[in-house]
Amino acid sequence: MEEEFQSQLLNSAxxxxxxxxxxxxKTALRLALHLLxxxxxxxxxxARALTEMRHGIRYCSVCHNIxxxxxxxxxxxxxxxxxxVCVVENVKDVMLLENTGIFNGLYHVLGGVISPIDGIGPDxxxxxxxxxxxRAGGIDEVILALGATMEGETTNYYxxxxxADTGVKVTQLARGVAVGNDxxxxxxxxxxxxxxxxxxxSA
Amino acid sequence: MEEEFQSQLLNSAxxxxxxxxxxxxKTALRLALHLLxxxxxxxxxxARALTEMRHGIRYCSVCHNIxxxxxxxxxxxxxxxxxxVCVVENVKDVMLLENTGIFNGLYHVLGGVISPIDGIGPDxxxxxxxxxxxRAGGIDEVILALGATMEGETTNYYxxxxxADTGVKVTQLARGVAVGNDxxxxxxxxxxxxxxxxxxxSA
Numbered sequence: 119m120e121e122e123f124q125s126q127l128l129n130s131a132x133x134x135x136x137x138x139x140x141x142x143x144k145t146a147l148r149l150a151l152h153l154l155x156x157x158x159x160x161x162x163x164x165a166r167a168l169t170e171m172r173h174g175i176r177y178c179s180v181c182h183n184i185x186x187x188x189x190x191x192x193x194x195x196x197x198x199x200x201x202x203v204c205v206v207e208n209v210k211d212v213m214l215l216e217n218t219g220i221f222n223g224l225y226h227v228l229g230g231v232i233s234p235i236d237g238i239g240p241d242x243x244x245x246x247x248x249x250x251x252x253r254a255g256g257i258d259e260v261i262l263a264l265g266a267t268m269e270g271e272t273t274n275y276y277x278x279x280x281x282a283d284t285g286v287k288v289t290q291l292a293r294g295v296a297v298g299n300d301x302x303x304x305x306x307x308x309x310x311x312x313x314x315x316x317x318x319x320s321a
Numbered sequence: 322m323e324e325e326f327q328s329q330l331l332n333s334a335x336x337x338x339x340x341x342x343x344x345x346x347k348t349a350l351r352l353a354l355h356l357l358x359x360x361x362x363x364x365x366x367x368a369r370a371l372t373e374m375r376h377g378i379r380y381c382s383v384c385h386n387i388x389x390x391x392x393x394x395x396x397x398x399x400x401x402x403x404x405x406v407c408v409v410e411n412v413k414d415v416m417l418l419e420n421t422g423i424f425n426g427l428y429h430v431l432g433g434v435i436s437p438i439d440g441i442g443p444d445x446x447x448x449x450x451x452x453x454x455x456r457a458g459g460i461d462e463v464i465l466a467l468g469a470t471m472e473g474e475t476t477n478y479y480x481x482x483x484x485a486d487t488g489v490k491v492t493q494l495a496r497g498v499a500v501g502n503d504x505x506x507x508x509x510x511x512x513x514x515x516x517x518x519x520x521x522x523s524a
Contacts, residue, residue: 124395125378127374131374138352139355150371154374158375164340167336
């Protein structure tokens with residue numbers, strides 16, 4: 119495949135683009151040919167943005183969210199409630215939760231969930247640092263906001279046990295019928311949970 | 322949407338990535354976060370490959386295919402039959418035809434097809450330069466290899482008329498049943514053409 123496209127410059131660009139997730143060689147070629155049709159400025163701007171992003175973004179030393187500073191804007195904000203920490207799987211989950219506009223506490227990004235099949239044990243995740251944060255004091259509640267999957271639940275339980283002797287209150291996201299969904303499209307287990315965890319009606 | 326992701330470096334990268342065709346902001350974010358998880362070398366290599374490609378590749382002054390030299394390897398090859406020129410819509414079509422291994426002549430890349438709806442007239446395409454190439458002599462046959470679409474057929478006919486007084490032989494790709502396709506999946510017009518243009522059986 120080395121000289122597939124006659125030009126080794128095109129070949130290199132296609133090879134590098136196709137390393138991105140979800141981008142095969144056909145799509146990579148389409149993207150490369152698109153850039154060749156654009157002004158030089160377009161590909162220069164893209165290359166510069168990617169380089170500056172990768173070199174400029176680090177991980178917050180407190181919550182492990184992405185950040186341009188050693189401590190991220192959320193962790194260093196005086197406006198946030200420092201007594202509540204929401205535990206999430208990854209950086210994208212922080213964005214999703216921030217977009218709800220509901221949460222005003224801090225985060226803790228694990229960097230994944232426990233998954234024996236993928237060889238990801240607790241030691242590969244930011245769980246020790248979470249326990250340290252809680253032990254350091256000032257945190258009243260840890261909200262587990264991992265996915266309602268087998269791996270998410272396993273990780274929830276593991277963290278719950280690790281935090282057991284700290285006395286911190288541990289909660290998790292409510293399970294229930296998705297807003298906008300009909301009952302008939304909700305699986306039995308979720309339906310059962312939503313019945314058991316029913317809340318007072320508010321109009 | 323300016324500060325959507327808290328980090329303006331991430332924001333710029335997502336914005337630039339989402340300018341690529343078929344890549345929306347969600348996909349762009351997924352790609353950016355992927356690069357953030359990789360070594361610095363991964364994004365550096367991608368940025369460098371794109372920049373070097375865009376700055377290093379120009380268009381062949383003869384056939385308008387992409388090339389790292391003023392004249393492309395096909396046009397400058399002593400092994401190619403210079404008496405046959407295959408007219409294609411774009412650079413990708415050259416790659417497709419080269420991959421068949423059937424054609425040993427030269428190419429002429431139009432850079433599109435005539436499409437009044439998209440405001441693309443003959444003057445926006447490399448048609449004058451094709452006529453010039455033919456008038457310069459040495460070309461016996463021009464093969465029209467444009468798509469069998471309304472725009473492709475219109476362009477075929479326009480080129481055919483422009484070349485009428487040069488005396489060059491003008492042919493086009495055969496229309497017919499696609500190899501591997503059942504008759505029942507072939508549309509009536511194609512089936513009619515394949516019947517009219519039937520070829521001697523060869524086992």
